[in-house]
Amino acid sequence: MELLCPAGSLPAVKAALEHGADAIFIGMNNETNARHFAGLNFNDKRILQAADLINQQNKDLHIAINTFARPGDFKAWKYSVDKAVDIGAKALIIADMAVLDYAADKYPEAEVHLSVQASATNKAAIDFYRNNFNIQRVVLPRVLSLQQVKQLSRQTDIELEVFAFGSLCIMAEGRCYLSSYLTGESPNTVGACSPAKFVNWQQTDDGLESRLNDVLIDRYQDDENAGYPTLCKGRFKVDDSLYHALEEPTSLNTIDLIPELAKANIASVKIEGRQRSPAYVATVTRLWRQAIDKYQADPENYQADESWMAELGNISEGSQTTLGAYHRSWQ
Amino acid sequence: MKFSLGANQYYWPKATIAEFYQQAATSNADIIYLGETVCSKRRELRQKDWLNLAQELAKTNKQIVLSTMALLEAPSEVMLLQKYCANGEFIIEANDVGAIEFCRQNKVEFVCGQAINAYNAPALKRLVGMGMQRWVTPVELGRDWIKQTLDELDRQNLRDKFEVEIQAYGHLPLAYSARCFTARSENRSKDECQLCCINYPSGRLVDSQEDKQLFVLNGIQTMSGDCYNLSNDIASMKNLIDVIRISPQAENTFTILDDFIDREQHSEYRKLPANHSNGYWHEIAGMQTI
Numbered sequence: 001m002e003l004l005c006p007a008g009s010l011p012a013v014k015a016a017l018e019h020g021a022d023a024i025f026i027g028m029n030n031e032t033n034a035r036h037f038a039g040l041n042f043n044d045k046r047i048l049q050a051a052d053l054i055n056q057q058n059k060d061l062h063i064a065i066n067t068f069a070r071p072g073d074f075k076a077w078k079y080s081v082d083k084a085v086d087i088g089a090k091a092l093i094i095a096d097m098a099v100l101d102y103a104a105d106k107y108p109e110a111e112v113h114l115s116v117q118a119s120a121t122n123k124a125a126i127d128f129y130r131n132n133f134n135i136q137r138v139v140l141p142r143v144l145s146l147q148q149v150k151q152l153s154r155q156t157d158i159e160l161e162v163f164a165f166g167s168l169c170i171m172a173e174g175r176c177y178l179s180s181y182l183t184g185e186s187p188n189t190v191g192a193c194s195p196a197k198f199v200n201w202q203q204t205d206d207g208l209e210s211r212l213n214d215v216l217i218d219r220y221q222d223d224e225n226a227g228y229p230t231l232c233k234g235r236f237k238v239d240d241s242l243y244h245a246l247e248e249p250t251s252l253n254t255i256d257l258i259p260e261l262a263k264a265n266i267a268s269v270k271i272e273g274r275q276r277s278p279a280y281v282a283t284v285t286r287l288w289r290q291a292i293d294k295y296q297a298d299p300e301n302y303q304a305d306e307s308w309m310a311e312l313g314n315i316s317e318g319s320q321t322t323l324g325a326y327h328r329s330w331q
Numbered sequence: 332m333k334f335s336l337g338a339n340q341y342y343w344p345k346a347t348i349a350e351f352y353q354q355a356a357t358s359n360a361d362i363i364y365l366g367e368t369v370c371s372k373r374r375e376l377r378q379k380d381w382l383n384l385a386q387e388l389a390k391t392n393k394q395i396v397l398s399t400m401a402l403l404e405a406p407s408e409v410m411l412l413q414k415y416c417a418n419g420e421f422i423i424e425a426n427d428v429g430a431i432e433f434c435r436q437n438k439v440e441f442v443c444g445q446a447i448n449a450y451n452a453p454a455l456k457r458l459v460g461m462g463m464q465r466w467v468t469p470v471e472l473g474r475d476w477i478k479q480t481l482d483e484l485d486r487q488n489l490r491d492k493f494e495v496e497i498q499a500y501g502h503l504p505l506a507y508s509a510r511c512f513t514a515r516s517e518n519r520s521k522d523e524c525q526l527c528c529i530n531y532p533s534g535r536l537v538d539s540q541e542d543k544q545l546f547v548l549n550g551i552q553t554m555s556g557d558c559y560n561l562s563n564d565i566a567s568m569k570n571l572i573d574v575i576r577i578s579p580q581a582e583n584t585f586t587i588l589d590d591f592i593d594r595e596q597h598s599e600y601r602k603l604p605a606n607h608s609n610g611y612w613h614e615i616a617g618m619q620t621i
Binding site for chain 2: 097184232324
C-alpha cells in the first residue's frame with residue numbers, strides 16, 4: 001500500500017521524503033490544479049527541483065492537473081500536461097474529459113490517474129473513464145462507505161486510491177458548487193474552495209465573526225476555537241435550530257482502518273493537504289509511515305497507537321477527526 | 332426556443348406526482364424529464380411506474396426523457412441505472428458518466444445532465460461522439476463561458492450536432508453528499524431517515540445567523556438558497572440556448588412555465604422577487620442578482 005503525501009512547496013517535498021512517503025503529489029502554480037492558492041505550488045523551475053529530489057530517492061511524483069479547462073484557455077492545461085510528462089512524473093492526476101482526452105491522445109504511454117474531482121463513485125463510471133481515456137487508477141471520492149469501497153474493489157481490477165487523512169470534503173468532489181454560489185469561484189473553475197480573498201474576520205459585541213463574501217459563516221464566543229470559514233462547515237439555522245447544518249469543522253482520519261483498506265486491495269492511501277505547512281506534512285507522513293509499517297510487520301495484531309491519534313487530532317480542523325462516509329453512521 | 336420540465340428534485344407522495352404529471356400532459360412544455368435523480372430510497376414511484384408514466388405521457392406530442400441518478404454508490408443503484416439505459420424506448424438524461432457508459436454500450440442517445448462535468452468544447456466533442464443529443468449546462472457556468480464554448484464547436488462544425496439546455500427557474504442543485512442533510516436536520520442518520528424528505532415538498536431552508544437564506548436541504552443534495560430565475564435574461568439566450576428548463580415546484584409550476592413562454596415574446600425587465608437571483612448567468616457569484 002503506497003503512502004501518497006501532499007506538497008505545496010519544496011520544503012514540504014523534503015519533509016515528505018524525509019519522513020517516509022512512497023509518493024508525493026504536487027501541482028503547478030496556475031489554475032490547472034485544485035489547490036490554487038497564493039504563494040503555493042510550483043513554477044517551472046521549482047517543479048524541476050522537486051522532480052530531481054524525488055527521483056534521487058527513487059520515489060514517485062504525481063502531478064495534479066485537476067480543474068476544468070476554461071474556454072479559450074485550454075493551452076494552460078495542455079502546458080501543464082506537457083510539463084508533467086517532460087519532467088518525468090510517474091503519474092498525471094486529471095479530472096476534465098478534455099484534459100484526459102489530450103493526455104491519452106498525445107501521450108498514450110503516460111500513466112493517468114483519475115482525479116477525485118472527476119467524481120467516479122461506481123463501476124460504470126470507472127468503466128467510462130477507462131474505456132474512453134485509458135486511465136490506470138481512480139482516486140475515490142469521499143462519499144463511499146467502507147463496505148461500498150470493498151464492493152467496488154471486488155468489481156474492478158483497476159487500482160484504487162482513497163483519501164486517508166486530512167480536511168474532509170463532505171460533498172462528492174467535483175460536484176460541489178457551494179463556493180461559486182457564494183463567491184463566483186469554485187474548485188472546478190479556479191481551483192479553490194472558499195477562497196481566502198473573500199474571507200473577512202471581525203470582532204463584534206456578539207463574538208468573533210467569520211465571513212465569506214460578506215455572508216456570515218460562523219460566530220465564535222471567547223471560549224471557542226475559530227476555524228477557517230469553509231462554507232460547508234459553518235453554523236447555520238434550520239427553522240429555529242442553530243447548528244452545523246452540513247458538517248462540523250473536522251478532519252478525516254482513517255488510520256484505524258488500515259487493515260480494512262489493505263484487505264480491500266487499496267493501492268494507495270492519500271494524505272490531503274497541499275495547502276498545509278511542511279511541519280504538517282512531516283507529522284502526518286511520519287505517523288502514517290509508522291502505521292503502515294506496523295500493519296505490514298504484523299497484520300493480524302495491528303492497532304493504532306493512542307499517541308498517533310492525539311498527534312493527528314492536534315493538527316486537524318477543529319482538533320477533531322472522523323471516519324467520515326467510510327462509517328455509515330456519519331452519513 | 333423549446334421549454335422543458337426538469338426531473339422533479341423533491342420527494343412527493345405518489346398522488347401528488349400523478350396530479351403533477353396530469354397537468355404536465357396538457358401543459359405547454361415541449362419536453363418532460365421523468366425519474367428520481369437524488370436518492371434511491373425515494374420509491375413512491377418505482378422503475379415500472381416511471382416507465383408506465385413515460386408511456387402515458389409519450390401519447391402527447393412531447394419528448395419524454397428518463398432522468399437518472401446523480402450520485403451512485405451501491406451496486407444495486409448501478410444495476411437499476413443499467414436497466415433504465417436498456418429500456419429500448421426512451422432516451423436517457425445521464426447525471427453520472429456511468430449512465431453515459433451504459434448508453435454508449437446500448438447505442439442509446441442521451442442528454443448530458445447538469446450534474447456531469449462537461450465544461451468545454453473538447454469534452455463536448457467527445458460526448459457528441461458517444462451519442463449526446465443535448466447538453467444541460469453545469470449550474471455554475473454563465474453566458475460568456477457557454478458562448479465561447481459553443482463558438483469553438485461552431486468553428487469545428489459541431490454546434491448543430493446537439494441542443495443546449497439551461498435550468499432557468501428553480502433552486503439549483505449545488506452539491507451531492509454521502510450524508511443526508513434532511514435526516515441530519517431531524518437528528519437522524521441516513522440509514523434511519525424514515526424517508527423524512529416527503530415532509531418537505533420544497534426542501535428545508537438553511538439561513539445564516541443573520542437570516543440570509545443560504546441553502547435548501549434536499550436529502551443528500553444541497554440546493555441554492557435563492558431560486559434561480561433567468562426570466563429577465565431570455566433575450567440574451569438567443570442563438571445560444573435551445574431549451575429553457577423549469578424545475579418542478581411544489582406550487583405554480585405551470586404558471587411559471589407559461590410566464591417564461593410569454594416572456595420570450597415580451598421581454599420587458601421586471602424586478603426579481605426577494606430570494607431570487609441570476610448571478611451565475613452573468614458570471615458572478617450565483618447568489619447575486621443583476
